[in-house]
Amino acid sequence: MSPLPAPRKPTRDAGLAACLFAIDPVGLGGMVIRSRIGPARDGFLSRLRGLLPSATPVRRLPTHITDDRLLGGLDLAGTLSFGSRIVATGLLAEVDGGVVVIPMAERLDRALVGKLAAALDRGVVSVARDGVMSERDARFGVVALDEGIGDDEAAPGALCDRLAFVLDETMLNDDFVWPGARAIARARGRLAGIVAGDDTAIALCRTAAALGIDSLRAPILALRAARAAAALAGRRSIDEADAILAARLILAPRATTLPAPEPPPEPPSEPPTESQNEPDEPPPEAREAQADDQPQDEPPPGDASEELAERVLDAARSALPLDLLAALAMLGGPRRAASAASGKTPIAQGGVRGRPAGVRPGRPGNGARLALIDTLRAAAPMQPLRRRERAAQNPGPMPRVLVRAEDFRIKRFIAPVRTVAIFAVDASGSSALNRLAEAKGAIQILLADCYVRRDQVALIAFRNRTAELLLPPTGALARARRSLAALPGGGATPLALGIDAACAMGIAERRRGASPLIVLLTDGGANIGRDGKPGREAAGRDARAAAQACAAAGLAGMVIDTAPRRSGFAAELARLMNGRYLPLPYADAAALSNAVRAQAA
Amino acid sequence: MALYPFTAIVGQTEMIRAMLIATVEPTLGGVLAFGDRGTGKSTAVRALAALLPTMRAVAGCRYHCDPAARSALCPECRNRRAAGRLASERVRIPVVDLPLGATEDRVVGALDLERALADGVKAFEPGLLARAHRGFLYIDEINLLEDHLVDLLLDVAASGENVVEREGLSLRHPARFVLIGSGNPEEGELRPQLLDRFGLCVEVKTPTDLDQRIEVVRRRDAFEHDQAGFTRRFAADEAALRRQLVTAMKLLPLVSVPEAILRLAAKLCIELGTDGLRGELTLLRAARAEAALEGDTVVTESHLRAVAPAALRHRLRRDPLDESLAGARVERAMAALFSQAAIAA
Numbered sequence: 001m002s003p004l005p006a007p008r009k010p011t012r013d014a015g016l017a018a019c020l021f022a023i024d025p026v027g028l029g030g031m032v033i034r035s036r037i038g039p040a041r042d043g044f045l046s047r048l049r050g051l052l053p054s055a056t057p058v059r060r061l062p063t064h065i066t067d068d069r070l071l072g073g074l075d076l077a078g079t080l081s082f083g084s085r086i087v088a089t090g091l092l093a094e095v096d097g098g099v100v101v102i103p104m105a106e107r108l109d110r111a112l113v114g115k116l117a118a119a120l121d122r123g124v125v126s127v128a129r130d131g132v133m134s135e136r137d138a139r140f141g142v143v144a145l146d147e148g149i150g151d152d153e154a155a156p157g158a159l160c161d162r163l164a165f166v167l168d169e170t171m172l173n174d175d176f177v178w179p180g181a182r183a184i185a186r187a188r189g190r191l192a193g194i195v196a197g198d199d200t201a202i203a204l205c206r207t208a209a210a211l212g213i214d215s216l217r218a219p220i221l222a223l224r225a226a227r228a229a230a231a232l233a234g235r236r237s238i239d240e241a242d243a244i245l246a247a248r249l250i251l252a253p254r255a256t257t258l259p260a261p262e263p264p265p266e267p268p269s270e271p272p273t274e275s276q277n278e279p280d281e282p283p284p285e286a287r288e289a290q291a292d293d294q295p296q297d298e299p300p301p302g303d304a305s306e307e308l309a310e311r312v313l314d315a316a317r318s319a320l321p322l323d324l325l326a327a328l329a330m331l332g333g334p335r336r337a338a339s340a341a342s343g344k345t346p347i348a349q350g351g352v353r354g355r356p357a358g359v360r361p362g363r364p365g366n367g368a369r370l371a372l373i374d375t376l377r378a379a380a381p382m383q384p385l386r387r388r389e390r391a392a393q394n395p396g397p398m399p400r401v402l403v404r405a406e407d408f409r410i411k412r413f414i415a416p417v418r419t420v421a422i423f424a425v426d427a428s429g430s431s432a433l434n435r436l437a438e439a440k441g442a443i444q445i446l447l448a449d450c451y452v453r454r455d456q457v458a459l460i461a462f463r464n465r466t467a468e469l470l471l472p473p474t475g476a477l478a479r480a481r482r483s484l485a486a487l488p489g490g491g492a493t494p495l496a497l498g499i500d501a502a503c504a505m506g507i508a509e510r511r512r513g514a515s516p517l518i519v520l521l522t523d524g525g526a527n528i529g530r531d532g533k534p535g536r537e538a539a540g541r542d543a544r545a546a547a548q549a550c551a552a553a554g555l556a557g558m559v560i561d562t563a564p565r566r567s568g569f570a571a572e573l574a575r576l577m578n579g580r581y582l583p584l585p586y587a588d589a590a591a592l593s594n595a596v597r598a599q600a601a
Numbered sequence: 602m603a604l605y606p607f608t609a610i611v612g613q614t615e616m617i618r619a620m621l622i623a624t625v626e627p628t629l630g631g632v633l634a635f636g637d638r639g640t641g642k643s644t645a646v647r648a649l650a651a652l653l654p655t656m657r658a659v660a661g662c663r664y665h666c667d668p669a670a671r672s673a674l675c676p677e678c679r680n681r682r683a684a685g686r687l688a689s690e691r692v693r694i695p696v697v698d699l700p701l702g703a704t705e706d707r708v709v710g711a712l713d714l715e716r717a718l719a720d721g722v723k724a725f726e727p728g729l730l731a732r733a734h735r736g737f738l739y740i741d742e743i744n745l746l747e748d749h750l751v752d753l754l755l756d757v758a759a760s761g762e763n764v765v766e767r768e769g770l771s772l773r774h775p776a777r778f779v780l781i782g783s784g785n786p787e788e789g790e791l792r793p794q795l796l797d798r799f800g801l802c803v804e805v806k807t808p809t810d811l812d813q814r815i816e817v818v819r820r821r822d823a824f825e826h827d828q829a830g831f832t833r834r835f836a837a838d839e840a841a842l843r844r845q846l847v848t849a850m851k852l853l854p855l856v857s858v859p860e861a862i863l864r865l866a867a868k869l870c871i872e873l874g875t876d877g878l879r880g881e882l883t884l885l886r887a888a889r890a891e892a893a894l895e896g897d898t899v900v901t902e903s904h905l906r907a908v909a910p911a912a913l914r915h916r917l918r919r920d921p922l923d924e925s926l927a928g929a930r931v932e933r934a935m936a937a938l939f940s941q942a943a944i945a946a
Contacts, residue, residue: 027825067702074714085715114701114742121643126700128707128729131714158785161638196822205815214807217639219818224825373706373714377768380717401718478786 014044015176017165017249020228022051022184024191025099025141027224029120031165032105032155033172034146040172041145045101048143051184057098059091063107067129070115074130076372080400085131092116092125093136100140105155106148113156116142120162130373164221166253179232187231194227195237203309207247210313212257222246240308247312362410374409376401418514419455420473421446424502426522426562427463428493439521439562440484446519447477447484456514458505459483462498464491465532469501473509492534495526496542499550499573506555518550518557518577524569540569547576558582603828607648608838610641611817612808618891619801619911620649621842623779625849626890629883630800631758631780633743633915635791640805641817642783646739650696652839654847656735660688663727664734664774665695673761675774695736697729697778699754701745708750712768725770730754730763733778743782744791754780755798797876800883801908802915804928849893856889858900865938866905872934875916884912902939909935 021028035041049058067073071090078086092100092115100116102108108116119125125138142163146155160166201223208219229242359371361378379401386402423443447457457480459471470483499520506516526539530546550557557579561570566583574581610617619632634642658665664675668689674682681687699708710728717723729738738754740746757763763776782799784791796802808814824831863885870881885900887908892900910931917930 071700071702079714079718084718111701111745114745118701118741122647126698128700128703130704131706131711131726133707133729158638192826196826198819201819201822202815205811205818209811209814214637215639216807216814216817219814220821223818223822374768377706377712377714377717380712380714381723381769383718476786 012176013249014167014171015047015178016229016245017167018044018048018051019179019184019187019232020225020249021141021165022048023187023228023231024224025052026123026139028141028164028221028228030099030142030144030163031167032144032146032160032163033167034148034154035167035169035172036147038169040169044172045143047178050178051181052099053181053185057095058101059095059098060101060103061091063102063104063109063112065091065112067115070112071125071129072127072132072134072136074132074373076376080376087132087134089136090125090127092119092138092140095140096137098140100142102142102144103147105144105146105159108156108159110156110158113159117158117162131377161215161217164225164250184232187228187234190231190234190236191227193236194230196223196227197238199308200226200238200243203243203312204247204251206309207251207313208254211251211255213251213254214256215254218251218254222250225250240311243308243312359409359411361406362408371409371411375403375407378409379403379407382407420458420506420509420514420516421455422458422460422473422502422505422509422516422518424460424462424467424498424518424520424522425487426493426495426498426520427461427487427489427491428525429463429490430493430523430525439560440487442560443484443521444481447480458509460498460501460505461487462494462501463489465494465497465528467494467497467501469505473505473514492528493522493525493539494528494530494532495522495524495539496530496546497528497532498522499543499546500530503546503550503553503555506550507553510555516555518555518579519560520557520573520577520579521560521562522570522573523563524561524573525563526569543569543573544576547573551576551578603832604651605644605648605824606832606835606839607645607652608842609820609824609831609835610645610648611820612810612813613641613645613805615911616642616645616803616805618907619803620645620781621846621849621894622887622890622908623781623801624649624653624846625853625893626886627777627779629779629886629890630798631782633791633796633799633802634781634783634805635786635802636805637807638785640807642805643739643741646696646737646741646781646783647698649737650693652843652846653694653696653736654843655691656694657689658692658735660690664731664776665692666775667735673775673777676772695732695734697733697736697738699729699738699740699746701742703729703750705750705753706767708753709763709765709767711765712770723769725765725772727774730757730776730778731774734774734776736778737781738778739781739783741783742785744784744786751795755795759798796915797879799915801887801911803911804914845894848896849890852893852896852898853890855898856892856900857898858885858889862888862900862902862905865902868938869905869909869934870913872938873913873917873931875913880913880916884909887912906935906939 017031021031033041033044052058061070068088069091072088072093073090075086075088078088119138119140120142123137123139124135126135127133142159144155144159144163148154154160201219204219204222204226208222213219223246226238226242226246229245230236230238233239233242235242359374382404383402386404387398390398390402423446425439425443456473456475457471457477458469458473459480461468461470470487471480474480499518502518502520506518509516526543527536528534529538530542531538555577557574557577559570559574559577559579559581561581561583563570563583570583571581607617616632616634619634623629623632634645636642656665657668659668659674659678659681662675662678662681664678666674666678668687671682678687706728708729710726710731713722713724713726738758740754743751757776758778758780761775761777762773764773765771780799782791783805808817820831866881866884866888870884873880875881884905888900888904891904891908892898895904897904910928913931914928
């Protein structure tokens, strides 16, 4: 009755993922759907909705949701009219037992992600705000709609790590035969009784290790998905096909390394199907264990589980996207230190500008927002007195609460101006010869200084014919250090391109409310023009133009000359940029750091 | 919702040891666990709540005051004592989870809005700091907490007293708690000036050993599948560890530190160039707690060695770009110093 279509074509994976999610939304956490708005996504979402019981609450969570709506808090209207504390339920508690849909998940700020993650981990939402302390059940699944374009926009890793599935646009148009809600409900009923053999856990862990997946949530989620798959297929224990499906859906998209190639003498791996259990090779006891899956209580240790691990890995390997790096960017989350330079989203910018920082007495208006609860708190002790006064003056009807202007409290926000130091580093051959290592050392000192002041840094390197963004603006300085250490040197000097890239980023950062500072490290030996063609003269002209463009855009800048002897050109660039000029031989640690501080201020 | 048993946590020995040491020696300054996602930082703290033994507290006190500590009673208990004897009861040691998005009024405590509006009474409603008194206060994702709250928490944690001056209220109550913070450095770093306010700092890493990883997944699955059965499986281990904790707490005041160990600790701190004396004090306190946990009454070199990385790694001369190697630097300094000491002895 409950047909599990054999997982032959990956195009059915989106539908399968939807089924597994509908069977165990809480256990599997949810899914990230990386796709633009469109009929494919809408169709998928409505079919997914059809798999859930009709009473399931499904709520959209806007990324600008406030804490009182997300977590819950004091119901002011109710509290005032009843004169006793009425607690309002937040969205996360309202959606208990259901599904939260997050549109524009790439825009989530990290404070909101932290709250979501805490609720996902505990199944409970705790509230401690506005005079309310409560804990409510909040067990839900998440469907995060990631509409980011390109590598630098993606749903935050802390959220993705907790959601089992990652789907992308191309997977949504599939020929999957969607089961009915009843079949899913039956599978859900079977879920608790599913027996998980130890070899499944081992196989999934091995596969995760072979694919370079660090987070332990991945194999745990994969095991839960395998359970759901077994329930969907009407089995009572996890079968090899279930483990393979789980590996393909959950582990393969998280891969950070390609698994080591198989030793050649092995038989060629067939596409995994359920009927794969009659090869001529395996030893008798292994065949016994696989051929009949019902009484597999005691799987023979060693060989069988290792073989299973091998087949599961094969399945995951065959599902690996062709362009692994693109897949890494898609997930944005689990990432090994070695691949630090590959695209991870910069941490969401929200939350830095205008953090709430308590309240103070004052008039609302002019952008100042009234802190209602605190205003009431201020008014409360005076009530009996004011009532008496008012009753004496004015015998009319009495308002419930008498609030006066002196009670007004307004919310304070601190909006520290975020400084972003954009390092544009000349990594060309001449520079490398001249002391790229020392330039790196100088940047290290500046980084340490930025760290103390909690500035953000970005790193652009230029050499040969390109300027490359090594690190988008980040506060995680350890990452900056890693990218810097990995920076290779050599090649020609496209100085103009480097300045242009830094200038573009500076303008973009200023638009986001930051105060950018461009720090150009070069020996001034420009020999590649903006068009990528060699030629000293054109290169020099273009570099001057680029420096002037920086000044015209009003960006603060400084040039650190890394040439062994002062090269007049670097000084000229500094002048054109309206920036400071510092020749490295004289730029000792203190001078450098003072210079950056002075410029950033 | 059942809690995952503390003793069922696989690996992460340094973090677990640090939490036990902080339990035995609450004045140490708490624990900061920094590291990868999904490594069981939160699980460990929440599991600790179920593991902890009970304590004696004044019956009905909102701050669960210690009836034996006369000088540290809250105003209400002082009144109670003036009126007669303090009745006491046994309560669980609290582990309070500071939810993200908590507002200042709920952390510090504030005017009781309900009573103020309904009866016009000016009454204080204690906050999370009062709840955490004599227990633990856990802040997950401490690097996401608003700065003004972090400052406030560290101040109270250091002074042991919560001073409330707001909304016409003026009062103070004891708030002694062990602060446990966790965070992921990839999400942004902690202000350096906050780092050394924590007593111990542990780096939590995802286990790379395959067998260990398999065991984590296996146990997690078993727990989610049958919570009651799984908890029962570890009941004996939990009871044994609880006994060990109780014994260590009793033993702690008796643990002595020989002169040679004092010297060694001082040398180590000089060698590493830690700022101030806080490093040495924490190192010695942690070593005493370690000895108590081991059932020893004299601190030895091995106790010192066991706790030094956690006690010192976040106090090294601030080179934020070298942070991943801090533990290794402590190890290296110890290797050099301790072998010298062994030769001299």
